[in-house]
Amino acid sequence: MALSDTKLRSIHGKPYSGPSEVSDADGLSVRISPKGVITFQFRYRWNGKPQRLGLGRYPAMPLKDARTLVGELRLMYDGGKDPRTYFENTTGESMMTVGDCLCYWKEQYVDVALRPMTRALYTSTVIKHLGNAFPGRAIGDITVKQWVDFFAKEEKENPRRARQLLSQARTAIGWCIRRQVIDNASIMRISPRDVGVRAETGSRVLTYSELAGIWIAIERSRAATSNKLLHQMLMLWGARVSELRLSERREFDLSEGVWTVPKEHSKMNNVIRRPIFEQIKPLLEKAMQTYDQVLFPGADTEAPITIAAANRYILRIREGMDIGYWRAHDFRRTLVTRLSEEGVAPHVTERMLGHELGGVMAVYNKHDWIEDQRRAYELHADKLFWHIRKAAG
Incomplete structure (x- = not known):
């Protein structure tokens, strides 16, 4: 019978x-002690003899990670390599x-x-903020209390970041444990819900008056032209x-009036097409007149402005x-909210956001509704600029 998280949770520690x-499956199994200690193992035969490799304990090693690791070991085995060499540690x-x-x-x-x-x-997050934590000390020697004290200091500075750092650190260190680079680390015993606060799902919808105020503040700010243009x-x-x-310049076709975002720049790894409408x-x-190929450069005019610099600007x-x-x-x-209030169809606003459509439409309908997008963008810009003129007197 295949293992499941529900089954393992019901056994663990009882x-x-x-x-x-x-x-x-594939040689993965668990050994369970009378006290409910669960250990993942990989069983196979080598040179005619049964072998058993311990992989790690549940729940420090989740079931999905154990299955992933066994998949890698099975590939080694099928390729004629002894899976025990996966865990050799000579450095x-x-x-x-x-x-x-x-x-x-x-x-x-x-990388x-x-x-x-x-x-x-x-x-910019976990590597920057934890790269110098506990210098000179073996990670296995750091106690839970010391980790808790470390993250307590982070909480005072930024509660949301503290939780994010712990989650990312557990991801990185768990990866090292699964590959037997380190035996264990007490940080894996700390739950992210016990540190900081969860980043809230965004819910802020600005009014056109607020947008106008932000636009004017950007216009009046003392910042690089690239930063101001970027946010407007x-x-x-x-x-x-x-x-x-x-x-980059090559993404914008002024003759066709289309901006094509390459998939390497999109979050969902998809090509996004948006109209270059009149107001923008x-x-x-x-x-394009101010800069070369990189249209929104930072201090180095050959490289884009960093996300950190963009965020600092918005903070100011x-x-x-x-x-x-x-x-x-x-x-x-x-x-999207304001245009939906004006009756713009959801399939159009989804394309404006760069989202793929759901269900069967995602497979068969690749239309971008460029002209519908253009009319919606022009409507949005008209409303914004009316409020800007009103606010500016």
């Missing part, structure tokens, strides 16, 4: 009198520090398997920040206003 071994990893572990995870997994935007996220165009297009931030064309042309704008908390991502929600 008196147990059932079978001492329960099989799953002194048992003395790995937190920084060593994060570096190994980054080099062997993050190899993840997309650039995800790599940048991990680099985000307000009009409702694009994700990185879709526009990373954009002057802003786009200004960016927000602190100078009295309209409560908002962020650039709220421009997307505001665009």
